[in-house]
Amino acid sequence: TFGSASAADLVVGFSQIGSESGWRAAETTLTKQQAEERGIDLKFADAQQKQENQIKALRSFIAQGVNAILLAPVVATGWDEVLQEAKDAEIPVILLDRTVDASDDLYMTAVTSDLVHEGNVAGKWLADTVAGKPCNIVELQGTTGSSPAIDRKKGFEQALSGHDNLKIVRSQTGDFTRTKGKEVMESFLKAEDGGKNICALYAHNDDMAVGAIQAIKEAGLKPGTDILVVSIDAVPDIFQAMAAGEANATVELTPNMAGPAFDALAAFQKDGTKPPKWIQTESKLYTQADDPMKIYEAKKGLGY
Amino acid sequence: MTAILRGYALRLLPQLIALAVILLMVSLVFPGFFRLEIQNGRLYGSLIDILNRGAPVVLLAIGMTVVIATKGIDLSVGAVAASSITSGHSLAMTLVITLGTGLLCGLWNGVLVAILDIQPIIATLVLMVAGRGIAQLVTEGAILTFNDPGLIFLGSGSFAWLPLPVIIWLVFGILVALIVRKTALGMLIEAIGVNRQASTLSGVLTPVLLIAAYMLSGLCAAIAGIIAAADIKGADANNAGLWLELDAILAVVIGGTSLLGGRFSIAASVLGAIIIQSINTGILLSGFPPEFNLIIKAAIIVFILVLQSPPVRNAFTFVALLRAGRKPTEGQAR
Amino acid sequence: MQPNGENLLSATRIDKVFPGARALDKVDFHLRRGEVHALLGENGAGKSTLVKCLTGAYRRDGGTILLDGVEVDPRDTFNAQKLGIGTVYQEVNLLPNLSVAENLFLGRQPRRFGLVDVGAMNRQARALLDDYELDLDVTRALDSYSVAIQQVVAIARAVDLSGKVLILDEPTASLDAHEVEMLFRIVRRLKARGLGIVFITHFLEQVYEISDRITVLRNGQLVGTRETATLERRDLISMMIGRELAAEIRSAREGQVVAGPVRYRFENYGRKGHIAPFDLDIRAGEVVGIAGLLGSGRTETAEILFGAHRADSGMAEVDGRAVQLSSPRRAIAHRFGFCPEDRKTAGIVGDLSVRENIVLALQARRGWTRPLSRTEQNRIADHYIRALDIRTADREKPIRLLSGGNQQKAILARWLATEPEFLILDEPTRGIDVGAHAEIVRLIEGLREKGMSLMVISSEIEELVAYSTRIVVLRDRQHVAALEGNRITADQIIEAIASANERGAA
Amino acid sequence: MKPKYLPLTATIVIFVLSYALCVMQYPNILSTRVVGNLLTDNAFLGIAAVGMTFVILSGGIDLSIGSVIAFTGVFLAVVLENTGIHPLAAFALALMIATLFGALMGAIIHYLEMPAFIVTLAGMFLARGMAFVLSIDSIAIKHPFYGTLKGFYYKLPGGGRISLIGGLMLLVFAIGILIAHRTRFGTDVYALGGGTATAKLMGVPVGRTTILIYALSGLLAGLSGIVFSLYTSAGYSLAAVGVELDAITAVVIGGTLLTGGSGFVAGTFIGILIQGLIQTYITFDGSLSSWWTKILIGLLLFVFILMQKGIVYASRSKQRHA
Numbered sequence A: 001t002f003g004s005a006s007a008a009d010l011v012v013g014f015s016q017i018g019s020e021s022g023w024r025a026a027e028t029t030l031t032k033q034q035a036e037e038r039g040i041d042l043k044f045a046d047a048q049q050k051q052e053n054q055i056k057a058l059r060s061f062i063a064q065g066v067n068a069i070l071l072a073p074v075v076a077t078g079w080d081e082v083l084q085e086a087k088d089a090e091i092p093v094i095l096l097d098r099t100v101d102a103s104d105d106l107y108m109t110a111v112t113s114d115l116v117h118e119g120n121v122a123g124k125w126l127a128d129t130v131a132g133k134p135c136n137i138v139e140l141q142g143t144t145g146s147s148p149a150i151d152r153k154k155g156f157e158q159a160l161s162g163h164d165n166l167k168i169v170r171s172q173t174g175d176f177t178r179t180k181g182k183e184v185m186e187s188f189l190k191a192e193d194g195g196k197n198i199c200a201l202y203a204h205n206d207d208m209a210v211g212a213i214q215a216i217k218e219a220g221l222k223p224g225t226d227i228l229v230v231s232i233d234a235v236p237d238i239f240q241a242m243a244a245g246e247a248n249a250t251v252e253l254t255p256n257m258a259g260p261a262f263d264a265l266a267a268f269q270k271d272g273t274k275p276p277k278w279i280q281t282e283s284k285l286y287t288q289a290d291d292p293m294k295i296y297e298a299k300k301g302l303g304y
Numbered sequence B: 001m002t003a004i005l006r007g008y009a010l011r012l013l014p015q016l017i018a019l020a021v022i023l024l025m026v027s028l029v030f031p032g033f034f035r036l037e038i039q040n041g042r043l044y045g046s047l048i049d050i051l052n053r054g055a056p057v058v059l060l061a062i063g064m065t066v067v068i069a070t071k072g073i074d075l076s077v078g079a080v081a082a083s084s085i086t087s088g089h090s091l092a093m094t095l096v097i098t099l100g101t102g103l104l105c106g107l108w109n110g111v112l113v114a115i116l117d118i119q120p121i122i123a124t125l126v127l128m129v130a131g132r133g134i135a136q137l138v139t140e141g142a143i144l145t146f147n148d149p150g151l152i153f154l155g156s157g158s159f160a161w162l163p164l165p166v167i168i169w170l171v172f173g174i175l176v177a178l179i180v181r182k183t184a185l186g187m188l189i190e191a192i193g194v195n196r197q198a199s200t201l202s203g204v205l206t207p208v209l210l211i212a213a214y215m216l217s218g219l220c221a222a223i224a225g226i227i228a229a230a231d232i233k234g235a236d237a238n239n240a241g242l243w244l245e246l247d248a249i250l251a252v253v254i255g256g257t258s259l260l261g262g263r264f265s266i267a268a269s270v271l272g273a274i275i276i277q278s279i280n281t282g283i284l285l286s287g288f289p290p291e292f293n294l295i296i297k298a299a300i301i302v303f304i305l306v307l308q309s310p311p312v313r314n315a316f317t318f319v320a321l322l323r324a325g326r327k328p329t330e331g332q333a334r
Numbered sequence C: 001m002q003p004n005g006e007n008l009l010s011a012t013r014i015d016k017v018f019p020g021a022r023a024l025d026k027v028d029f030h031l032r033r034g035e036v037h038a039l040l041g042e043n044g045a046g047k048s049t050l051v052k053c054l055t056g057a058y059r060r061d062g063g064t065i066l067l068d069g070v071e072v073d074p075r076d077t078f079n080a081q082k083l084g085i086g087t088v089y090q091e092v093n094l095l096p097n098l099s100v101a102e103n104l105f106l107g108r109q110p111r112r113f114g115l116v117d118v119g120a121m122n123r124q125a126r127a128l129l130d131d132y133e134l135d136l137d138v139t140r141a142l143d144s145y146s147v148a149i150q151q152v153v154a155i156a157r158a159v160d161l162s163g164k165v166l167i168l169d170e171p172t173a174s175l176d177a178h179e180v181e182m183l184f185r186i187v188r189r190l191k192a193r194g195l196g197i198v199f200i201t202h203f204l205e206q207v208y209e210i211s212d213r214i215t216v217l218r219n220g221q222l223v224g225t226r227e228t229a230t231l232e233r234r235d236l237i238s239m240m241i242g243r244e245l246a247a248e249i250r251s252a253r254e255g256q257v258v259a260g261p262v263r264y265r266f267e268n269y270g271r272k273g274h275i276a277p278f279d280l281d282i283r284a285g286e287v288v289g290i291a292g293l294l295g296s297g298r299t300e301t302a303e304i305l306f307g308a309h310r311a312d313s314g315m316a317e318v319d320g321r322a323v324q325l326s327s328p329r330r331a332i333a334h335r336f337g338f339c340p341e342d343r344k345t346a347g348i349v350g351d352l353s354v355r356e357n358i359v360l361a362l363q364a365r366r367g368w369t370r371p372l373s374r375t376e377q378n379r380i381a382d383h384y385i386r387a388l389d390i391r392t393a394d395r396e397k398p399i400r401l402l403s404g405g406n407q408q409k410a411i412l413a414r415w416l417a418t419e420p421e422f423l424i425l426d427e428p429t430r431g432i433d434v435g436a437h438a439e440i441v442r443l444i445e446g447l448r449e450k451g452m453s454l455m456v457i458s459s460e461i462e463e464l465v466a467y468s469t470r471i472v473v474l475r476d477r478q479h480v481a482a483l484e485g486n487r488i489t490a491d492q493i494i495e496a497i498a499s500a501n502e503r504g505a506a
Numbered sequence D: 001m002k003p004k005y006l007p008l009t010a011t012i013v014i015f016v017l018s019y020a021l022c023v024m025q026y027p028n029i030l031s032t033r034v035v036g037n038l039l040t041d042n043a044f045l046g047i048a049a050v051g052m053t054f055v056i057l058s059g060g061i062d063l064s065i066g067s068v069i070a071f072t073g074v075f076l077a078v079v080l081e082n083t084g085i086h087p088l089a090a091f092a093l094a095l096m097i098a099t100l101f102g103a104l105m106g107a108i109i110h111y112l113e114m115p116a117f118i119v120t121l122a123g124m125f126l127a128r129g130m131a132f133v134l135s136i137d138s139i140a141i142k143h144p145f146y147g148t149l150k151g152f153y154y155k156l157p158g159g160g161r162i163s164l165i166g167g168l169m170l171l172v173f174a175i176g177i178l179i180a181h182r183t184r185f186g187t188d189v190y191a192l193g194g195g196t197a198t199a200k201l202m203g204v205p206v207g208r209t210t211i212l213i214y215a216l217s218g219l220l221a222g223l224s225g226i227v228f229s230l231y232t233s234a235g236y237s238l239a240a241v242g243v244e245l246d247a248i249t250a251v252v253i254g255g256t257l258l259t260g261g262s263g264f265v266a267g268t269f270i271g272i273l274i275q276g277l278i279q280t281y282i283t284f285d286g287s288l289s290s291w292w293t294k295i296l297i298g299l300l301l302f303v304f305i306l307m308q309k310g311i312v313y314a315s316r317s318k319q320r321h322a
């Protein structure tokens, strides 16, 4: 079609945060796939978790004169200056997966899920499931200070407010990793009377939940029954756990942020259509009722 | 014999005291700390958790001790632990490939240090930077989940009421300590660490021993990597062993081995690693908000290190000598 | 002699205790204006320690120090320098990575507008070194020069720093006769200027040549202070060692040389840039002395024979069979032994105990799988500690805490323990006291009589004459002459070294 | 040429050559925009690396600088958000804290005879921990004075600019070079690197110099933190993780020996530029996977070390032949 023909000459720079988790690897893979399908020349830069590297990459993209920039910002603050530079150079910037604290005329659109909303969905599910029974919750936070950790905590707490039966009894960081998730869960179990006091686990990502599930099993309890497990991301491994009845629910964070972004970009290139400032991806809730094995098979190949 | 044992106890005394104090402190904020029970055919409790969670750092510290004794340092162990990743092979094959990778990484470091004469900190920095990249290249950044029961057993199985990782590091540590102390290796390694040139001139096979030290460290890292992977039933190249090299170095220093090489003690380093893990576990059990984790850990470590520092230590030994009232004469005692 | 009797530096009742050793026990030491005061004593007597207490390098545990009648308490060496005390310490030289000029002016660089005036500094450095007949590129790093030159630079620095007192701790150990002469000229000049000079050495001739008074220490205690002119050499020695010395040190060689079969043969052996190819045969029961000026390639010869540096030309034979001496290990396997001259960097393994240092080479040769039992190690160590009279509180003391001379003996013990058949000794008597000196000379004789082959490098020609059965003379990194039989005399050696010799001081 | 200049020269030659190679492939790299970016983007790293150079020259190491940068940033953000203090006063306060922090580490290293590696490692944990305690959120700094400071720049023809912070880095390097080679303190630093015991006997005030070195490193890390907060207009406790490794790498690439006593501040500048160039090239290329970046940087580090070894070796043997 006409749209994709003009897209063929597009050079798009993509500043990715890093490769710290399976989810992010999947996002990178999907972005590359999407670009290839559309014939876009994607310039990829990995910032290794460092904002300074992202700013450098953006500056390089600008100096290189790319047609558009995708940015998955590692942190919300500190983007005004470089975004202004991009604007001065008339290069549209699309934010992926997280937003920034900058005036919204500095970027074209943001394709993100709502991190607070994700936490909220998880919290709502839990509130509905325990239905008024008293429930002690332990929380595995993401990396201290990272925006998903802060927002997913906030959203979850919002959902809990007004439900006096739900109480977060312990909250520690599991650094988004399986190992720490397991280690921290072990100490939660010890600290809460061998786990008898715990009714539910909320993990800021699936990896930590997978680690924690093992810890629960090793403590002689049944995850999913004795302790409810709800987490966020919807990576393939959690579906396996759900199929085995060891996890209860997960909130999807789709790794395909680039698709909508490229669509918006193509529309803008074609006739100058301005996309809305925020393209929100769906935060879909999956539970054991959703045929987890099938979803696992579907997601397996995506590079998680 | 008892004299030797007493000498050993004296050497480990500061570490033992530090450990005891930390455990006591933890039990103050968390009363159930010392409780042990048997569950699923193994001991279960916070103390066991410390020994179990400490496994990777203990293993890294064992290798690191020997490397540091040669006046070296191995920054690459974390990355090597991350690269011990294979999947889709049989258990034996996986172990062979993984341990082989570790040895190979050690060989590389050793050759850079011993043959090309590059400063250890830089030589191993190369692999520290590149190693994780290679590991990610192999896994393409994803967490490889596996279901091999043998491998999983390594991570969460138990034997004689102890989790298998604990058994592994105990056996491995004792093995290394025996090999090093019952042969002349220990002394030769210390000689190299103190004065490499003089040792070479005295006929010590310096390059070979140096390479062997780094290979041991690589091997330890590989075992630590296997345990870490088996523990979570998945190989996570992105996060396995991240910053673990620093913990291992800290463990060795807390164990009283000088970064300038020379005298070393495997047992003391293992204790050092357990001390670090006790701090970590203690923080988790205490229920403080996570933003205080680092500052608590740093404060405790600084305190221990200050107690370990030569001036403070000398003051202690002086007192100890006064108490003993006579010079050590274990040699004649036999 | 015209010391005006007035004390410039007075140290009274100086105490210094190390863990496990009392190094100084209420020692008094008085230095007059305009005198050269020799500080003597056996290895480990406490000479270096006393000096370090005077200059604040060590904190003394007791006693007072008066400088010009005023009580001073130098906190550190910088403080001492400010007070006008310049020091050359034993062993420690200068900073190899700094330039010659920076070494000379460290801490007192000429400044302009608050910044170091490098041009002026270099100019002053050149002027300073003119006195020492050294024409160096003062902007070059110090380690591009030989040990001897470094030592002269260290002396030049100390002299320049010494407004009132100059302390020299074994400054002549690595200097040749010519350089010693030069040093003495300067010392006399400073003396005339009214400085007080403390001079530590084990060369008694030098003591008698330059000093006005002598203070002797033994086991950390003051034995006494005497006028040099009225002190017999014999009395001095018994003051030092606390008994009569059995025999005069330099007895002439007795008996005829027992010439065994040629055991070691080197043909056209050499290494580019180190030592020109040479031929050398060594017989059983022979002591080959190596003579030559500093930097003439003596150490290089020893190192290449021992495999510390690989030869790039020629071949080596042991007992008629060609061998590869490509590493010390190989050489040791052929029962070579080598005592290096630079004991601090190439000899001692500082943090290890005396015992471990003694058994190190033997253990290395046995391989790591066959450890010597602790009992065996103790036996060997104790044997050599007794045999060589190594002064140490016990065998488990870290060797770095021993005095310089005793470290040297421990390294000798390391090699003797391997029962070598060919032993290379590079300056074995450097920094060794008279008593031990005689013992080592006797030891060399004894080893030779047992049929061992030895190669000994020494700057003391008298000493070489005493024990060598053959002398090889080196000049400019070439083997230029060999003296045998009754041609081995000090005069002949000096002539061989000097003939057509002008030493190219870089 | 004196052998001590060889590694520096080689580094410069390599930088020029690789720059030329990059330009051949992507002519845009020659633009003033890229040159200006190189200075601005690496300003904080460069300033911190000057401090690191002094530390390494003295034979030590400072692992705390990344954490100190983060702490300074968070501190500034918190202070500016919650109080009416003028940023300049806040800067002074932050610099003072950072300097004291460095001096304290220096004092511990000297008086307690503890290895710098360990002391500064603990310092790294401590500074980052303090940042966390101040705030785990990233806090935007909206003070108008920041805008004013950012407004200062020198426009180059072709769209590039030398920003205030880029200029500051150049200034810091210039002062650093002056201190290293034209002050007694500078020579004392080299002296410590040559051997602490010897330096002490030669009258170098070892304690004072050690404390000053780490205080200087702390001061520059603090300054770097200010620059970083200008650069991002925010304070964030997770910022600048691993900057110490980047700084060490730059110092090493610049030809300074990690054992101390030999090297140049100017070399570090080239080291910074080379690292920046590599990053720019990788971004321009844009096809290398994330992990390849790490492998490539590791490889480059290796090649540089080998090359320096080679040069030193060659110059030694030449010296012998001469």
Ligand SMILES: Nc1ncnc2c1ncn2[C@@H]1O[C@H](COP(=O)(O)OP(=O)(O)OP(=O)(O)O)[C@@H](O)[C@H]1O
Residues within 6 Å of the ligand: C018, C019, C021, C022, C023, C041, C042, C043, C044, C045, C046, C047, C048, C049, C050, C090, C391, C401, C402, C403, C404, C405, C406, C431, C433
């Ligand atoms: N730092 C130290 N710690 C413990 N003991 C020491 C230390 N320094 C010196 N000693 C001991 O003090 C004594 C005196 O040593 P010192 O170096 O002063 O001897 P010296 O007279 O200079 O001998 P030499 O002629 O061999 O140089 C020796 O027994 C030595 O072992």
Ligand SMILES: Nc1ncnc2c1ncn2[C@@H]1O[C@H](COP(=O)(O)OP(=O)(O)OP(=O)(O)O)[C@@H](O)[C@H]1O
Residues within 6 Å of the ligand: C144, C145, C146, C147, C148, C174, C292, C293, C294, C295, C296, C297, C298, C299, C300, C301, C341, C459, C504, C505, C506
């Ligand atoms: N004239 C010179 N200028 C600079 N360096 C020199 C000079 N002569 C020798 N050297 C260096 O000094 C070192 C000592 O040389 P070598 O060891 O061969 O001499 P030696 O005769 O054993 O002297 P020593 O008695 O000092 O051991 C060598 O490494 C050599 O490079």
Ligand SMILES: [Mg+2]
Residues within 6 Å of the ligand: C047, C048, C049, C090, C403, C404
């Ligand atoms: Mg002495």
Ligand SMILES: [Mg+2]
Residues within 6 Å of the ligand: C298, C299, C300, C341, C426, C457
């Ligand atoms: Mg010599």
